[in-house]
Amino acid sequence: xxxxxxxxxxxxxxxxxxxxxxxxxxxxxxxxxxxxxxxxxxxxxxxxxxxxxxxxxxxxxxxxxxxxxxxxxxxxxxxxxxxxxxxxxxxxxxxxxxxxxxxxxxxxxxxxxxxxxxxxxxxxxxxxxxxxxxxxxxxxxxxxxxxxxxxxxxxxxxxxxxxxxxxxxxxxxxxxxxxxxxxxxxxxxxxxxxxxxxxxxxxxxxxxxxxx
Amino acid sequence: xxxxxxxxxxxxxxxxxxxxxxxxxxxxxxxxxxxxxxxxxxxxxxxxxxxxxxxxxxxxxxxxxxxxxxxxxxxxxxxxxxxxxxxxxxxxxxxxxxxxxxxxxxxxxxxxxxxxxxxxxxxxxxxxxxxxxxxxxxxxxxxxxxxxxxxxxxxxxxxxxxxxxxxxxxxxxxxxxxxxxxxxxxxxxxxxxxxxxxxxxxxxxxxxxxxx
DNA sequence: CCCTCATCTTACTCCGGCGTAGGTTCCCCC
DNA sequence: GGGGGAACCTACGCCGGAGTAAGATGAGGG
Numbered sequence: 001x002x003x004x005x006x007x008x009x010x011x012x013x014x015x016x017x018x019x020x021x022x023x024x025x026x027x028x029x030x031x032x033x034x035x036x037x038x039x040x041x042x043x044x045x046x047x048x049x050x051x052x053x054x055x056x057x058x059x060x061x062x063x064x065x066x067x068x069x070x071x072x073x074x075x076x077x078x079x080x081x082x083x084x085x086x087x088x089x090x091x092x093x094x095x096x097x098x099x100x101x102x103x104x105x106x107x108x109x110x111x112x113x114x115x116x117x118x119x120x121x122x123x124x125x126x127x128x129x130x131x132x133x134x135x136x137x138x139x140x141x142x143x144x145x146x147x148x149x150x151x152x153x154x155x156x157x158x159x160x161x162x163x164x165x166x167x168x169x170x171x172x173x174x175x176x177x178x179x180x181x182x183x184x185x186x187x188x189x190x191x192x193x194x195x196x197x198x199x200x201x202x203x204x205x206x207x208x209x210x211x212x
Numbered sequence: 213x214x215x216x217x218x219x220x221x222x223x224x225x226x227x228x229x230x231x232x233x234x235x236x237x238x239x240x241x242x243x244x245x246x247x248x249x250x251x252x253x254x255x256x257x258x259x260x261x262x263x264x265x266x267x268x269x270x271x272x273x274x275x276x277x278x279x280x281x282x283x284x285x286x287x288x289x290x291x292x293x294x295x296x297x298x299x300x301x302x303x304x305x306x307x308x309x310x311x312x313x314x315x316x317x318x319x320x321x322x323x324x325x326x327x328x329x330x331x332x333x334x335x336x337x338x339x340x341x342x343x344x345x346x347x348x349x350x351x352x353x354x355x356x357x358x359x360x361x362x363x364x365x366x367x368x369x370x371x372x373x374x375x376x377x378x379x380x381x382x383x384x385x386x387x388x389x390x391x392x393x394x395x396x397x398x399x400x401x402x403x404x405x406x407x408x409x410x411x412x413x414x415x416x417x418x419x420x421x422x423x424x
Numbered sequence: 425c426c427c428t429c430a431t432c433t434t435a436c437t438c439c440g441g442c443g444t445a446g447g448t449t450c451c452c453c454c
Numbered sequence: 455g456g457g458g459g460a461a462c463c464t465a466c467g468c469c470g471g472a473g474t475a476a477g478a479t480g481a482g483g484g
Contacts (some may be wrong), residue, residue, distance in 0.1 A: 013450070013461055035335035037249050041442065051463055056443065120332040123247035132389075155394060156402055163383040163403045170378020171371065177344075182367060190368055191375045198410035225431055225480075252471065263433050268473070 012049075020058050023048050024072075027065050032111050035120040036066055067126065070119070073112045074134040077105050081138045085145055092196055094145060099192040102168040103184055106176050117169060139165045151203045164195055224261075232270050235260050236284075239277050244323050247332040248278055279338065282331070285324045286346040289317050293350045297357060304408055306357060311404040314380040315396055318388050329381060351377045363415045376407055 014022065026048035030039045041062055045052045059065040084097035106113045116134060121127045143161035146152060152160070168191070175187045182190075226234065238260035242251045253274055257264045271277040296309035318325045328346060333339045355373035358364060364372070380403070387399045394402075 016460085019461085037332070038335055040440085050461095052442090053444075053464095054462060057461080062442070118334060120249070120335060122330060123250055123332060159383065159386070159394060159399060159402055160406055162386045163379040163406055166382020166386075167375040167379040170382065171375040174371070174374045174378075182371060187371060190371055194372055194375055194410040197414075198406040202409075228430085231431090253473085254471075264472090265434095265474075266432060269431080274472070 016058075019048075019050075019054070023050070023055060023058055024065075024069060028069055028110060028112060028115075031066060031069065032114050035118075036062075037120055063124075063126075066115075066121065067130070069112070070115050070127065070130055073109070073116050074130060076109075077101075077113075077116060078134060078137045078141075080105055081141055085141055091145065091149060092200070095196045095199075096189065096192040098142065099168050099172075099188050099195065102172040103175065103188050106172040107184065111176075113173075117173060135162075135165065146199065150199075160199065164199075167191065167195060228270075231260075231262075231266070235262070235267060235270055236277075236281060240281055240322060240324060240327075243278060243281065244326050247330075248274075249332055275336075275338075278327075278333065279342070281324070282327050282339065282342055285321070285328050286342060288321075289325075289328060290346060290349045290353075292317055293353050297353055303357065303361060304412070307408045307411075308400065308404040310354065311380050311384075311400050311407070314384045315387065315400050318384040319396065323388075325385075329385060347377065358411065362411075372411065376411075379403065379407060 023044070027039075027044045030044045030047060033039075034043075039062075041052055041055060044065075045055045048055075055065075059068070080101040081098065084101035085094055087097050088094055106117075116131065119127055119131060122131060139158065139161040142164060143154075143157045146157045146160060147154060150157070171187065171191045175182060175184070235256070239251075239256045242256045242259060245251075246255075251274075253264055253267060256277075257267045260267075267277075271280070292313040293310065296313035297306055299309050300306055318329075328343065331339055331343060334343060351370065351373040354376060355366075355369045358369045358372060359366060362369070383399065383403045387394065387396070
């Protein structure tokens with residue numbers, strides 16, 4: 001049960017691209033489980049059933065290896081988000097789809113989301129920028145929808161999107177950590193409803209004299 | 213301008229408790245600026261205008277020093293949150309006060325919030341537990357209010373609180389990083405309104421036949 | 425005045441972990 | 455079938471940074 005996912009016969013040679021993929025997979029497991037700092041290149045190599053120099057024939061260093069993974073999964077998240085928002089024209093369904101995208105992302109692919117949301121390397125500018133960029137792109141996708149159907153100003157729409165994205169990220173992570181307490185569907189729906197109630201008819205209510 | 217906050221005459225002796233306080237302040241500056249891993253005990257000592265062994269006469273190790281700060285500021289956040297919720301009986305005002313508490317926390321005390329929200333040591337169980345506990349306590353305070361005035365089930369109320377706390381944390385951090393784009397008051401109000409619209413009258417609307 | 429103890433210093437040791445030098449095996453193609 | 459190159463290994467260099475001896479210094483009480 002402690003079986004490493006892919007440490008088959010420590011002696012099988014692999015063509016370059018195949019080996020690279022496998023190394024990335026091994027690295028992901030280790031980075032996810034231990035974080036960047038506690039992850040050892042030796043362990044990554046071991047888990048791939050290979051010795052360390054092989055790793056360095058594929059990646060110039062630990063950092064680049066990490067960045068490759070971060071990049072990949074950041075892109076996945078943004079793409080999921082885009083698909084969700086394009087999947088329908090009904091804004092209420094959009095909100096639900098958008099939250100589901102976050103929950104899916106968090107639930108998927110060996111907890112890779114930890115690289116994007118819980119990196120212990122955000123003090124490095126390259127990583128910080130990538131994380132924030134991903135976050136911003138998600139927010140911007142949502143912001144565009146909000147702006148499109150309301151008269152909310154650009155700046156306000158953006159800040160609201162930031163809040164919504166934060167809510168999605170946080171609740172999805174919480175849900176995963178407490179698996180079993182609530183089924184996925186229910187959690188998504190509940191939080192999506194909270195968000196939808198928050199934004200729907202925003203300017204109507206404002207016009208109708210909602211307290212400032 | 214690069215003046216370290218408290219590296220006065222490198223040669224003044226200080227009584228034990230005073231020195232300890234100063235060391236904590238120096239440590240906070242360094243941990244906040246560099247994160248746990250990149251922070252060097254040497255730099256902390258330097259910044260306090262003192263040599264390393266002195267540091268070890270006050271704290272058994274780097275980790276304990278870090279935990280002392282984490283503990284302290286976590287407590288501050290929870291306390292601010294409690295005060296905010298106790299400051300009024302009007303739930304709408306409560307929401308605003310609660311968000312303001314988050315923004316205040318983020319804006320205050322030398323960016324100490326980075327220790328609580330952006331720690332690069334969450335892979336260490338002790339730190340992870342502390343962070344999550346703080347988060348949960350804040351959510352629980354809010355959850356109690358929600359439960360008290362609605363018929364929402366405990367589990368649902370908790371999940372909603374989690375989402376709201378995530379929204380507060382995220383938007384506050386975003387606001388700080390983009391200082392100047394929006395004034396603090398406006399940002400607080402805007403996000404608070406989003407939250408309030410989301411939860412207020414929750415069961416009324418449900419009863420009135422809001423789509424499931 | 426000088427003894428004592430707490431405060432502080434210089435100058436190390438030690439270790440984990442990244443990255444590499446240099447040599448070996450196996451496959452493929454001519 | 456043998457040369458060549460790609461894939462791979464063992465074993466090491468080295469550096470940053472945590473933590474530690476062992477000694478210096480100054481302030482207050484007898």
